Amino acid sequence: MLQAIGLTSTPRRDLPPAVDDLTFEARPGAVTALLGPAGAGKTTALRLMLQLEPGRGVTYFRGRPLHRVAQPAREVGVLLGDVPGHPSRTVRSQLRMLCAAVGVPGVRADDMLRAVGLIGVHDQRIGTLPLGMDRRLGLASALLGDPHALLLDEPGAGLSVRESAWLYELLRTHADEGGTVLYTTTDPKDAARNADRVVTLDRGRLVADQDATEFARTRLRPRVAVRTPHAARLAAVLAQESRAARRPVEVVAEGGNRISVYGSDCATVGEAAFRNGVLLHRLADETGETGVTGGPRQTGRPRQTGGSGQAGGWGRTGGTGQTVEPRPAGEPRRAGETRPAVPSAVTPSPPGGPSASAAGTPTPSVPETRTPPPSETPAPPVSEAPAARPLRPRASRRAPHRSPLRPVRYEVRRLLGVPSTPLVAVGVLLISVVLAVLLARSGRTPLPAVLAGWPGLSPLPPAALGAGLLGAFSFGEEYRYPALTTGRGAVPRRLGLLLAKLAVAAVVGAVLAVLVVVADLEALRLVYGGELIPVPHNWPTLCANWFGLVTGCAWAGVLGAGVFRAAAAGVAAVLAVPVVFAPPLRQLLSGVPGRSLAGLPARLREFARVEWSTAADRWVMGAVRVVGQPVGVALALTLTVLLCAYVLSGLRSRARW
Template sequence: MLQAIGLTSTPRRDRPPAVDDLTFDARPGAVTALLGPAGSGKTTTLRLMLELEPGRGTTYFRGRPLHRIAHPPREVGVLLGDIPGHPSRTLRGQLRMLCAATGVPASRAEELTRAVGLDGLERRRIGTLPIGADRRLGLAAALLGDPHTLLLDEPGAGLSASESGWLHALLRAHADGGGTVLYTTADPKDAVRNADRVVTLDAGRLVGDQDVTEFSRTRLRPRVSVRTPQAARLAAVVTQEARAARRPVEVVAEDGNRLSVYGSDCAAVGDTAFRHGVPIHRLAAETGDSGGSGAPAGRGRSGPRTAVGGGGPESGGSDREPGAGGSVPADVTPSGSATPGSATRETGAEEPGGARRPARSPLRPLRYEIRRLLGVPSTPLVVAAVLLVSVTLALLLGRGGRAALPAVLAGWPALSPLPPAALGAGLLGAFSFGEEYRYPALTTGRGAVPRRPGLLMAKLTVAAAVALALGAAVVVVDLEVLRFVYGGELIAVPRNWPTMSASWLGLMIGCAWAGVLGAGVFRAAAAGVAAVLAVPVAFVPLMQKVLTGPSVRSAAGLPSRLREFAGPQWSPAVDRWLAGGLRVLGQPAGVALSLTLTGLFCAYVFTGLRRKARW
């Protein structure tokens, strides 16, 4: 059972809270509609339940609050607003990436693609999907972890009648299988057609928690919808006859040539129109809003009302059941603690006392990051642009014969602060976090981009691997193109190529990591690129002045002193590698990169501690 107890949002700017002391429950095996007009607090209620909104109150999912559930996506499936994710990502790539985040096999993506009727659209981009397919994709994402509870915000908004019917049939099937379904809607007729229970909100407060039959009886009433070119005349004659017969009939003029007649039926209205020669273009029985306190505005309330025949509109009865405003659900003790639910999917680690330690998402960060990197077109475009620009610059620099071979192989002219390969590595690293914040694929599960060590390590690892591959590819391609154009005998590999390679690959990894950390700290890809460019533009000149000053001492002999300090003896080859590494790090660019990365990492940890995202 889903139990929401005392949900209250934090007021903003001296305004009343969007949700105020809201308590209700949604039972398993049933579909519950959270009904209310725009601004009534429906979306804020869902966000409070998911701990995405600051406020008070507790929500129990089968006896446990969300932050104590081992794997939230396997307990709660969520659809809030639009489908999150990069619009250029394919439908199949999006689901496979979310499979890695949820910790389920990738085959689950294919199963749900077939289950929600998206066969044949696997290679379509998310940004090109029609609204019906977009909503089906959102449901597939919510169902990836086979959750017990579904929380959906306006799932049928903008859908056609057939698409809406399919959607609610799927929700009904989930409830019939023992699951809990809670969805929001602003249409009372939608709630009557598709829900078993209706929870009505007005201005953030509970005004009704009723079975759908009781809701229909007390809040809705039948009406006759009439469309005629002589609407005013028909309203007058219907009113006149009802007054003469002392029948409680109410006629409401709608937009255009439409009338809503309450307290009568189609036969009576049709007979009246026939007797007075009024043409009828449409005559249908409908269910309209009763207009009681707190009811969502319906079509039948847009025009003037005329109560005739000695009686006004029916009051519709009481909207509030006994104890509906602040009663405590039966499964919760007066102290506010929930009784244990019958959870069936318990895979988290045990803590002392039997509590579950929540797992942090994504559950498979390395696999998630690889699929994120390879699922968007920006990655191959950046790599292709880097190779093309590097080859062009290498040919131009090699033609003059005055540039040093390392600069030629890297395509690094003197006027550029960084070679194209380093800029490309930094850009891909900046996209690693920048696209997460711009197109947050993980928002539906548990909030903003998780600031957890596992995901950061995965991003740094993948960024380093991409930077190494890109740096090696640039050098190899440039060397082969130079030999092909200018001849192999003119382009010889230098003897100190190991040291040069270490410096080159270190620069690539450092720029990639600077992009990752810069975008992670400032939540934008542009900030990551700025962090990469700040190293050669601002910090390297400063380090050159500091390291080349007259009072600088040499670190010669440091490897031997480290060996003496460490105790165990290592081979001369290790000495040479250690000395080479220290020489690389001792360069101004190496020192500047090291200091920049250290500062960015500390800033990332500091901002992560301040935000404290619950993952």
């Protein structure tokens, strides 16, 4: 059971709230449609239910608000628009990354690819997917944790008739297994055809909450669709006879040779055409709203059908000519009841998509109401994929497990799943090698700067810049492509995800630092020989300096992007350390008399009452000298300020809810 109580969005300036005191429920085992025109507040209502937008009210998922659900991915699956994944990530990599965030095994990604018919395009990048495949991937992402409730924002928008039929069949299967399905739509015929209950919104307020049968009877206007080469003549005849008989009949010209007759039936229209010698090409009863506003009206106001939501309201959405076959009055679908036959105008493809027709199953012709663009047409690899296996019963699936390594696995898969990571690493190595060879040629650059590839004109070495850039990408991609925010499996503001990003960034920075030194050293030996490269006596201090600088820049990139929610801000935070903060600190520290640190390790041993070796004393002194340098002080201060700003911004965002 999904219960939304008193949902009210925060109004902006002098405008009314997008959602105002909305209360409704979506029952398990049924499909509920949230219906309304564009701007009615449907998407805002979903975001309020998911706590993605500030406002008042509460939503209970089987009796618990979302912030009290221990495993959100097990409770609710979300699809808000297109799949918010990095366009360079492959389909399988995207699902495996989300599997780590949800806490399910990676093999679940392959199972969901088979279920939605995308196993043949698992290596295709997300940015190249057509609309139909993108929507299938979104459904696979929403179903990863086997959630009880599905919340979808206009899932059938822009899809062809065949793809829409497949999508709603999948939603029906989820409801028949005992799940709750809530989706938004702007098409009343779509709601009457595919939903069990229709909740109608207008300007953010509840207009009606009806069973689909009652909705079809009271909100959809029955009409007679006529196609004739003498449309104007027949319209005049029908208008004249209706006035003579004093019947409330309305004739609307649909354009060309088509007209719609309201308040009459096929027999009456056919007899009038026969008496006046009018040739008819089509004569059929239809149910749906015409949406025609510019056609000439032959009679007065249309006949009202009664009910809480009459046909003269908002719902004219454009006549498509599709035939809607609502369930007979008094026979609504119940939870667990098998679904009646789908109307011929929307005959669905098999559960695996178009693949079933490729396997030899004949598929009836589908009279499409429009010709979809090439981007919406399923690509050949999907049709060659095997038929999707039916989803197993919900009770037999393994529940997501909770582990402290979940965010670490997610971050590692996120890092390795995009081409920017190897490109940055290779670019850093090549630039460092070239700079090291050029700096060693002059003979005036110190050996540590040569091995780091750090010319005097550059504020930072390439390794530090690369580590900071990768760190900035770690949070910049989270906010640019918010896959976690809508999935509710983990959100970027959670402490566990921050610690995972800092840990992975430190490891990546350390690996990059080692690779740069090794590559530069081998390049120097290859070009100039190994005898000219002595080992410095203070190599522990130099190593501490090097690793501290690279790791600190990586952390600055992570925290900067996390605070300002942009990768560019993370890079700016990295560059601000040597350019903005280090010069004034260098001048400040140069005027302060230094104090001898010779006895610092002994004092630390005495204070901590711990004994360590003389080698540990050298590492302690090296770390102290690193922190005591102007760049080290500036980096430590920058990290402290960014960490405090991150914590405060996270607390402030929670307080707004």
